[in-house]
Structure formats: structure tokens, C-alpha cells
Amino acid sequence: MTDYAVGDIHGCLPALERMLDRVGFSPSRDCLWSVGDLINRGPDSLGTLRYCERLGNATKVVLGNHDLHLLAAVFGGHGVRSKDTIGPILEAEDADRLVDWLRHQRVMEYDANRDLAMVHAGLPHVWSVDAAQRYARELEAVIQGPEAEAFFREMYGNEPGRWDDGLAGVARWRLITNYFTRMRFIAADGTLDLATKDTGTDGPAGYAPWFQYERPDQTRVVFGHWAALNGATNSDRYIGLDTGCVWGGRLSLMNLDTGERLYEPGR
Template structure:
């Protein structure tokens, strides 16, 4: 009985199946955590969604920015771009079923017994795991209600750049979502910089990787995340574990066994 966590699949199903076969994953016994961005850019987004959904309770999923992009597109709030590979999902006979399943997934997953927390992009330094779970719950409730239409109509944007408890409605939802699904660089007070996608060596002036701030309220916690392929899994912190190693860009798909932190990687081909 083992628990594994895997980084951004982005529609690259073949490498995922290869990894699961390598570790002899058994969905009747083992659990697979998926750090968001199940879909888009890769060739098998539809089949990836179907496979992960078929795992039932053996899969623990958090939403990434590409998953939310799919959901927004399905509701007509974002046109697909030339690099998007989401049309097969939108045209599939089971599209409504798959999208409904996505709407039930959280932005943060935490298992206190295993002492691991998972999120797609990260947790801002100003929030503890308890606060992050509370903020995630807000978005979950919106996504599972009639307010999801208003959410997706206003989801895109970089402002507000910093959390305030006084924020309400779409602005509040947007900054929470940006922290959990888009963040790379921020200031110690949580102010976001969302345009830079390079590695930490090219941090914008005044900003640093979200996990590097000495005041981070999760600095003693095990946080699994994806999203930042430029890191290639290197954070410099044993407890902040980056698993996006750029499979869809020609890198590898990386999976870690939580029990002993052993990592397994395969290339796309």
C-alpha cells in the first residue's frame, strides 16, 4: 500500500501509464496524487481525464490553471488558442460528465496522517495550511454552485496582486485562484508577480520564489506542487517538492513515492 504523487501530465498519458506500470501501481491498494494540469498541450487530454476519473477514490486531484482553462472554455468564457489541445474533450460524448467531475475537485489537498499537502502552483508565504484549505474551500463552493458562471466570467487577470481579507466576490476569487494555480514569484507579504516564467535565477527585482521566503508559514510542512517546469524539480528545500519537470515540453514526467520520497521519471517517448 503506497501513495504516489505526480507532476503536470498535460495530456501526456503514455508516460503516466509507463510510470504506473514501473512501480506496479494497483488502484485497489495504492493512491495516486495528481498536482493539477491534467490536460492541455499534450496529445491525450481526453484519455487522461477519463483514466484519472476511472481511478475513483484512488486518485486525489487538485486543479491547475489548464484545468480551469478547460472549464472556462466549456462555459464559453475563453476561446481556445492554437496551442490548446482541448477540443476532443469539449466534443466528447462524456464531456458533461468529465467536466462535472472536474468541478468537484479542490485546489488544495491535505492528508494530516501522511503529513503532506498538495497544490498546483503553491501556497503564499502569508498562509498556513489551515488558511490555504479555508481559502480553497471558498473556491470549491463557488465551482460547485451557480456562481461558477460568474467565477469563470471574471477569472482571467493579474489583479488584485495581493490578498486582503476585505476582498469580495470575483476579485477575492481571482487572487485566491492565482495563488494556487499560477504563482511562481511573490514578495514576503504575498504580492504576486505573474508575468515571469523563468527559473529563480531571473527573479524580478523585489520578488523571490514563493517557497523561498524565510517567513513562510508552511516552512515546516511538506508541500507538493507542479506548475513551474523551469525549476526542473529543484527548490533547495527538502519540504517544498516541485514535481513538474516539463514532460510536455520534451522533459520528463516525475512521480514521487510519499513514503520514502523516492522519485521516478520517464521521458515522453
């Protein structure tokens, strides 16, 4: 059995299939870990969602901001934007099943044996691994439960910008979402900068990439979201797998046991 982690697919199903063929991936034996953003912007979001859903127990998925965008359209009444490619999902005859499967995916995966976390955007230094898992389970319960509609109606926004244990309701859930699925630059006190464009590691004064801060643990973190990094974090501990497949770059696949990485050209 081999566990592979794949970067942001964004509906680039042909690249994913070519990559998995190269390594001889078998759902009866292997497991595909996805850092999220399965869908949107790419040519076959519907096919990608169907493919991953069919993998069943042979996949572990964490939700990315584009995956949440689909759920916000379904449960929060938000419109589909001109650059989105989620329309075919919403119109598909199996849309209800696919959406239900997606909303039951996790926000954070943690493998204690490997001391390895997988999240979409990152793991803020102001949270311990245990705390991050608690907040992930809290958000998952909201997404999967009766408060989903209220949350998705108000999910979008950059405030509050800094963690406070006293936060409650939608404001708390929005900030948890932003840490897990939108974070790039963060200040020492945990304040997020979500306005800076995706320009490598050059953030505004007082902010740095989330993976440059000290943590008290040794947990490795597999993440996506930040295509401009092209996977480069200058650290063996923080493993960036978004190499811009949908933007003309490559799809990344990593063997979680050996660390070997493979790349497949995208569009």
C-alpha cells in the first residue's frame, strides 16, 4: 500500500489520470490524499469530482476554498462567477450525491504515525496541532449540519482577522475557514493579510508566509493553495504541492513515505 498526496487538481482530470497511471495507482491497494481545490477553473470539474467520489475509502480529501465555493453556491445562494467551471456539477443528474459527498470531507487530516498534517492553505502558528484538529472538527460539524445554510450565506469576508478564543458563531467559523483555506501571509500575533496578491513570499511589512514562523511541534504539513510558490518553501517540513496545474504549470504528486515527487504537465 502506498499513500500519495496530490496538489490542487482544479478540474484537470486528464493530468491526474496520467499521473496516477504513471505510478500504477490502484484503489484496492493505494490511497490518494488531496490537498483540496478538486474543482473549479479547470476543464472537467464534474469529471474530477466524480472520479474522487468513486475512489471511496481510497482517498482522503481536505476542502479547499474552491470546493467551499461550490458548497456556498448550493447552500448559501451565492452566484456562479464567469470564471467558474462548476456549472456542470450543479446541473448534473448526480449533483445531490456529489455535493453531499463533498460536504462530508474534512478540513484537516492528521496522521499521528507520521506526525503529518494535511490542510489546504496552511497551519497557523498560533494554534497547536491539537487545537487545529478541534477547530477543524468544529467547522466540519457546521458544514455537515443544520447550520450550513447560515454559515455559507455569510462565509465570505476577511473579518475577523485574528484569532480569539471568545469568537462565536459565523464570525468564528469564517476565521477558521480563512486560516485553513485562504491563508498565505500572517503576522506574529496571528492576524491574517488576505488582500495581498499571490506574489511569491513577498508580503506586506509585518507579515510573513505562515510557514516561516516557529512552531513548538515537529509536525510536517502538506498543503496546496499557493501556486506562486511553485512548491518551494525552503523547508523539508512544509510541503507545498500546488504547482499551478490549472494555470499552465504542473500537477504534483508525492509519495508520503519516500518523499519522491512526480510532476505532470497541466493544460
